[in-house]
Amino acid sequence: MKRDIENIEDIRLLIDGFYEKVKLDEIIFPFFKEMSEEKWAKHLDIMYSFWNNAIFLTGNYTGYPMETHRRISAVMPMQRQHFERWIQLFTMTADELFKGKNTEALKQTAISISALMQTKITKKHENPE
Template identity: 35%
Template sequence: MSTSTDILNLDDVKLLVNDFYGKVRDNTLLAPIFNGVIGDNWPVHLEKMYGFWQTLLLNTPAYSGSPFLKHAKLPIAAEHFDTWIRLFNETVDTHFTGAKADEAKWRAARMSEMFQYKLDYYKNNPAKPLI
């Protein structure tokens, strides 16, 4: 019998976020990019990401910001997003099943697509400064 439950509370969000960024920090493609920006500020980043996912999945207003701008100048392309999504989906599936788990994967995929469209757009329209 499966013991998986859905993402129901802040402890679940923390488990998801902690485990996911643990995988990111072990990934040879993504780790250098994150570490280059975040350095030894991981606790701050993790707190922010608890708030982000809490806001999306638990309808608790704990994050406000403009995520895309933080990614606009990172050296990232499709392979980075594919890896990010693979690790994120793996993490969700390891711990959770249900509507919120599905929503988490759906939202991550939509954000990833949106980031990539915007990155491509600004790459192809350098006359329009982004930030």
């Protein structure tokens, strides 16, 4: 029986599972291919905080993800197919591991943020300052 996401340990399981898929994915992995081991470790820690904050409102994430993605996308454009694939991998990982209210909330949050990110980034490509 699958259970719901209940704490930071569960968030870690989810994020680690997600990046196992990302590392094998031809569509998403290219964005991460220059990252050193040290950068990976840092990135994972940031992702644990981000999702812990998003689901359990811990207030421990203080970054600017929109800015980060806009910067990356200026070098390697993030397009609709990338966002679609990201959400597919993220949702697949969540559903493989967990089931419940928090899991549904997490997937919905990912979809909303992704849509917002895509709008902001795509606009920027069409209308560069």
